[in-house]
Amino acid sequence: MEKFIYAPEIAKLGHVALVSEDLEKSLWFFRDTIGLEETEVVDGVHYLRAWGDFEHHTLSITAGETSYIDHIGWRTKRREDVATFAKLLEDAGTDVRWVAAGEEVGQGEAVRFELPSGHRFELYYDMDKTPADPSRKSVLKNQTYKSWAKGVSPRRIDHVNLQTSHDNAEIVQYLQNALGFKLREYFVNPDDVQVASWLSVTNLVHDVAVISTPRSKAPNEMHHIAYWLDNAQDLLRAADILCESEVAFVGPGKHGISQAMYIYVKDPGSGLRLEIFTNGYLIFEPDWEPVKWSYEEYLKNGSAYWGDRRRDDVDREEQVKQLIKS
Amino acid sequence: MEKFIYAPEIAKLGHVALVSEDLEKSLWFFRDTIGLEETEVVDGVHYLRAWGDFEHHTLSITAGETSYIDHIGWRTKRREDVATFAKLLEDAGTDVRWVAAGEEVGQGEAVRFELPSGHRFELYYDMDKTPADPSRKSVLKNQTYKSWAKGVSPRRIDHVNLQTSHDNAEIVQYLQNALGFKLREYFVNPDDVQVASWLSVTNLVHDVAVISTPRSKAPNEMHHIAYWLDNAQDLLRAADILCESEVAFVGPGKHGISQAMYIYVKDPGSGLRLEIFTNGYLIFEPDWEPVKWSYEEYLKNGSAYWGDRRRDDVDREEQVKQLIKS
Amino acid sequence: MEKFIYAPEIAKLGHVALVSEDLEKSLWFFRDTIGLEETEVVDGVHYLRAWGDFEHHTLSITAGETSYIDHIGWRTKRREDVATFAKLLEDAGTDVRWVAAGEEVGQGEAVRFELPSGHRFELYYDMDKTPADPSRKSVLKNQTYKSWAKGVSPRRIDHVNLQTSHDNAEIVQYLQNALGFKLREYFVNPDDVQVASWLSVTNLVHDVAVISTPRSKAPNEMHHIAYWLDNAQDLLRAADILCESEVAFVGPGKHGISQAMYIYVKDPGSGLRLEIFTNGYLIFEPDWEPVKWSYEEYLKNGSAYWGDRRRDDVDREEQVKQLIKS
Amino acid sequence: MEKFIYAPEIAKLGHVALVSEDLEKSLWFFRDTIGLEETEVVDGVHYLRAWGDFEHHTLSITAGETSYIDHIGWRTKRREDVATFAKLLEDAGTDVRWVAAGEEVGQGEAVRFELPSGHRFELYYDMDKTPADPSRKSVLKNQTYKSWAKGVSPRRIDHVNLQTSHDNAEIVQYLQNALGFKLREYFVNPDDVQVASWLSVTNLVHDVAVISTPRSKAPNEMHHIAYWLDNAQDLLRAADILCESEVAFVGPGKHGISQAMYIYVKDPGSGLRLEIFTNGYLIFEPDWEPVKWSYEEYLKNGSAYWGDRRRDDVDREEQVKQLIKS
Structure with missing residues (x-):
């Protein structure tokens, strides 16, 4: 060809x-x-x-x-x-x-x-x-290391989530037009302005997400990076390990958007937030219609479908209110 | 562009x-x-x-x-x-x-x-x-039906596995050259002849597999079709449900090839074998080097990494021996 | 004998x-x-x-x-x-x-x-x-019904949790002296007054718990009844089912006290709270020393070790403060 | 009193x-x-x-x-x-x-x-x-060590299983009469002779089991000792760890008798078989009627309800046939 x-x-x-x-x-x-x-x-x-x-x-x-x-x-x-x-x-x-x-x-x-x-x-x-x-080395030919050797033991890197004070749609268009990302899901504020977006080039729901919020002190902040675990149960084990290590975290919970089960925990050295997560869904459709969540839908099932949603000592709905003022 | x-x-x-x-x-x-x-x-x-x-x-x-x-x-x-x-x-x-x-x-x-x-x-x-x-209908905007409504409740179709008496490499080359599939993993018989192959066009390890075996009475048989479940635990629940329904099955177990956890169960109406499975791994590398399993490696970890491997009242290693005679 | x-x-x-x-x-x-x-x-x-x-x-x-x-x-x-x-x-x-x-x-x-x-x-x-x-009927001789037949599918009743405006120690002594219950764990308020207790006659950590709180309008209220599921994963499935059924709930989370993983959900008909839960630990020691959690220990790890802890639209720490005023 | x-x-x-x-x-x-x-x-x-x-x-x-x-x-x-x-x-x-x-x-x-x-x-x-x-030390007051610190990480010892060439009923009667154990489940050979029994003094289905078989070279052999894990998923993780450690094992599978999910693995130092297991059920009834499994019922659902049942390079049904000749 x-x-x-x-x-x-x-x-x-x-x-x-x-x-x-x-x-x-x-x-x-x-x-x-x-x-x-x-x-x-x-x-x-x-x-x-x-x-x-x-x-x-x-x-x-x-x-x-x-x-x-x-x-x-x-x-x-x-x-x-x-x-x-x-x-x-x-x-x-x-x-x-x-x-x-x-x-x-x-x-x-x-x-x-x-x-x-x-x-x-x-x-x-x-x-x-x-x-x-x-x-x-793993005994398996298609796996790099032995699994479960220490700690939480995620399988692989999964995605990055960019936090910004910048206009969401503009960044999303850049990711689409210059780099070929496809928009998978997004939600809007009460004024119908796009404020958070999930995009991918792979079959994952997202390789990158962009969250626009005035809580950002700069346009180029990082919300979190994410590593993948194979099973929901592995996150519950991670919660036990993090408690025993006396590291605070948020979760476990399940997002409606992306259907991912999550725990968020901050690296105490750098302050970088890590999401350890699993489940979610894959997108194989070439003509995927981006799923739009209205503000009400976002609050109801889009953000935390179920589970723990506290964030950074700030109430989550407060965060959203701040966010939508932008 | x-x-x-x-x-x-x-x-x-x-x-x-x-x-x-x-x-x-x-x-x-x-x-x-x-x-x-x-x-x-x-x-x-x-x-x-x-x-x-x-x-x-x-x-x-x-x-x-x-x-x-x-x-x-x-x-x-x-x-x-x-x-x-x-x-x-x-x-x-x-x-x-x-x-x-x-x-x-x-x-x-x-x-x-x-x-x-x-x-x-x-x-x-x-x-x-x-x-x-x-x-x-699901309450989630990115999901079609309510999950867990009845029975085993898999999430989505995953792959097909073609069984054939035909030469394996020839079919694989056709899938690659005419249809754009990429070879992900394969194993060979003791004479180093390719007898089973896993290929995909998506990030899945395989959308299609091809197993060549003289047990095939025809060149165009079906080994199984597969539906996906999100968690390993869901397969254990499936095992309970199938036992209560008095349908015989093979598994649970985990393949080394594809790292998939599986249960195989036959539709008593048509005889079509269904694989309900989960875990496995995704391939994102554009230059993926197909993983070749020698016959010894296949027997050791490639086929059933762990778990139940009985098949159709025929011992699995017997199947392999039959298969490699082709 | x-x-x-x-x-x-x-x-x-x-x-x-x-x-x-x-x-x-x-x-x-x-x-x-x-x-x-x-x-x-x-x-x-x-x-x-x-x-x-x-x-x-x-x-x-x-x-x-x-x-x-x-x-x-x-x-x-x-x-x-x-x-x-x-x-x-x-x-x-x-x-x-x-x-x-x-x-x-x-x-x-x-x-x-x-x-x-x-x-x-x-x-x-x-x-x-x-x-x-x-x-x-189950195909198993030691099981009553087929498991997983519908809905959340808990295995068995587990315990009751009594809420009261009454003095905690007095009820606990009655349960011990008149009925033979053994005290397993309890926590105290900042004044070192016992306000919540877990007791059992079986190897379970508790068959009955007693929570004293001024939020009780009567001395003989019910905090919740509980049914048991075998695996932590089963609670995550329950969370999905409850969301699809549009019933609000609290959890999943894990208590430090009793080490139980929980979801709390109210029967919309009667208002009775149900705990669906799993894990926890068993007590086999005949000389079990009741585990006392100070108020600080209770707040840190005793109540919600991890996970979602919202309750009845009232912040949990608020509840505790109200409770300890009694 | x-x-x-x-x-x-x-x-x-x-x-x-x-x-x-x-x-x-x-x-x-x-x-x-x-x-x-x-x-x-x-x-x-x-x-x-x-x-x-x-x-x-x-x-x-x-x-x-x-x-x-x-x-x-x-x-x-x-x-x-x-x-x-x-x-x-x-x-x-x-x-x-x-x-x-x-x-x-x-x-x-x-x-x-x-x-x-x-x-x-x-x-x-x-x-x-x-x-x-x-x-x-665990951060929890009711737990000895941090969980998940290394390896398979079972929670606690669970039971012992005695293998013997001796008459089963005689040992069972001794355990009942001299030591107060209660018979929970047992199965018989085709001649209706009791050959394997599960007994307990606790709410567990068994603290001790006794298997009579002519494969025993002595009357006082050990079939296995068992440690408990909290979740079925933990056994699947154990299977991965054992494979990576290159220790052969049998399982995972689920017994009908006791409803326990199991993996059997031998200590390569002593040859002692270890069962790592979970699930099962608890018995709270004071008038529990021992569940009798006929030979046919034992073969169908009593032994391996589902899953891997190979044992010591000897077919399981062979074992049973040997056993019932005693």
Whole structure:
């Protein structure tokens, strides 16, 4: 089928690069309590991944003066898509910085750029599929590490959720038009303004979500990153582990939007919120009609379908009221 | 991105059309015991789907002299892909029959053709997204029916597994070259001949599998169709329900290949084997290297990683030995 | 061992007799949504039980002007214990009313009396072990009905929780001294006054709990009755079912005290709160030292170890503050 | 109630004393893979318990020339019951050996004696309730260790299953008459001879089972010991862990008798079979009628209700046939 010419495409969420103001605490949290595996440590950067991740890393943590997300890495579908995306983005007026192969350990040539909101994305194709250390390697040929080796033990990275003070629709249009994401679900405020959106390039309901709220002090904040567990029961076990580790969390509960069962817990080192979650549903329809939740529907079943919904010592409905004022 | 020209693509498995020599028993099994919902009955054809399926039907059952699979329906990614596929197939010497819109209830114009093995596939794009009857409708906007309404209650159709006396590699190459499927996992016999393969066009490990075995009396048999449940625990509940319904089954167990947890149970009406399953893993890598299981690896961890593996009153290892003689 | 003389003993919680001001709604809730089985209906009384209950009924519902608990039935260890208990109670100044065999369907001779708080208890020994209707009978010889036949499908009755404006310690001493219950866990208010207690005669952490709170308008209120499910996952399924049935509930969550995972949901007919729960722990030690939770410990881990803790539109910590004023 | 005179009673299964011909392997299995906690090591004896056990130990392991069970410890209901039992046993002609306080670490004065089959039992009342090391202590006041700290992580010891070449009914009568156990379930061979029995003194379906089979080379063999997990899902996780540890096992499956979900796995050091299990049902009825399973019923639903039933490379039905020849 050589005669066909393809648009560049994003294949999947790759990794999140976290800078933490308390590296030791962040490692205690992500590596020892959540149970991510450490591929290697190079120049002070800790490269982590879940037992079912295949690439060199899905989370990197390095020490910094303040905590922030340096960038979010996305893998393209074809090697040439990196350059094609770069050209299209530059043509559209976006600044693009090339990252040399190896500048990020395990990774080939890549480009970095910012969304209209200021969130920094990275596009790459080549990434080492580093095998696990023999002592931790799974007996299964299609799995990287032994499962259940320590802590909560999620299987794989799942999605990122961007928080912003920026206009929601504008970011969503950028994700759709420049990067090929498809809108899956969204909700609106009482004035029918789109304020939160779930988008994906895969069969997942979302690889990325965007939440617009005036609680954001900046346009490029992070609401959370998420790792996946296979079963609802695994979240209940996670709740026990987090209690025994004396880390506060919100959940378990089930969202109506995305149908995902969740626990939200903050890394005490960096303050980054982690969602450990499961269930949800997959979208296979090529003509998926984005599910719109009105404000009333959102409050009734869209947000917390059931379960614990406290958030950051702030009542959730309060959050929504703040949010819809934007 | 109008300048790009796309190859036709299959988006997803759509449905299976079953002819049963004992319609009443098949309805007792699929509708009342497994718990599929009946969208409607037209001209003696019962159109069924799971509570989380969006299309008009994912299984149709009609009465016949003997039991067989009439066809397996696949949805294309774009409307024009149906005609493009038809042309490419005809150019390659495959007979293609056009099916008029409405000939299959809920469905638009489609084409039917046979694999080299004789398995009949259908390609369509348009299909009604019939809403549920108000009394059975979910309170969630992104879900068709109330979940857990009756019986085993799977969420959605998942995959088909074709059994054949035909050469495995030839069918696999056809699925890859003519239809765009990607090979995910396979195993070989002691002579290093490929005898079973798992392929997908989605992020699922497989939308279709092909098992070559001399136990097949024909080249175009069906090993099983599969419906998905969200949690491993749901399979244990299914086991209780099937025991109480006095239907024999195999499982629960977990395959190493695909990492899926399974129960296999035969429709007593048609003899069609149903897999109810969960877990497994998703593939997001665009350059996925098919996982090859040698015969020894297949026997050790590939087939039944753990759990019950009896099959059809025939010892499983015996089956494999028969299979590898082909 | 004929030479031994035994004190009378309670063997187990038997049943709860509920009067509902909206019988139809209560039946919709307990029979159709929670999924209790109806043994029979006699003189307007509906006799219900869970699929794993062995006795004729564990819940009876009858229509009334107002909703209330008529009595809570307890089965004695030996037939003669009913009369021995009656004598000991009368000797201690308690009014005892004899209930003739058959006055409560399925039940032999019994006695009814009131706790110091006014909660009415019944003691009986003989009760029909009515087999299930053949069409609903389990294929297992040690199980009454097929499991998972409809709705939430709890296995068996578990405990009752009495709410009272009365002094907690006085009721607890009565349960210990007159009826042989053993104190398992309790918590105190900031003034070190015992305000809530969990007691049992079986290996369960509690067959009965007593919560003293000024929110009680009367000394003999009911906080909830509880039915048991085998697995934590079953509660998550129950949450889905209750949402689809549009019945509000609290949970899921896990108590530190008793380690039980819970959902609380009110019968919309009578207003009686039902706890559907699982997990917890068993006590086999004959010298069990009651676990005392200080007020601080209660707030931290004793009440809701994790999960959803909203209650009756009143913040839980508010409840506790009200409670400890008593 | 001082006027009452009580028969001596057994309150619960206490512990199993294992001698292993490969101590290191047994510790790798029970401590590191199953995940029991080590209370202390004294004079070469390793004292272990599960995270939810309260006593000093529920399993002790010491090195020996050959592997065997030294004794099975049972806790009495009252301190004086130890001496009363000793007198009754001696009066009935059983040899009783007194064990001084401290001879078994943590334990008070005890007696040891043999069943007619030669299985050695120990009766004790006093046993240290050793708190967990602070670093491993649970944040819950009613739980010994943090749960889920390592490996399979069962909650508590549950029961023992004695295998014997001896007559089943005779052992059962001894357990009933001399020790107060109640018969809960049993099955018979085609000649209607009782060959396997489940008995308890607690609300559990069984604290002890006795299986008579000619496969026993001696009258006092051990079929297995069992530890409890809270949820069915926990067994599926255990299956994954055991596969990754490359330890063969049987299961998961569900017995009809006792309704327990099981995995059977052998300690590679001593050859002792461990059952990790959950679910099952509790018996609260004081007049429980033992459930008798005929040979046909046993084969159909009594043994493996569903799931994996392979055993020791010997077909299960073969085992039964051997067994019933006795």
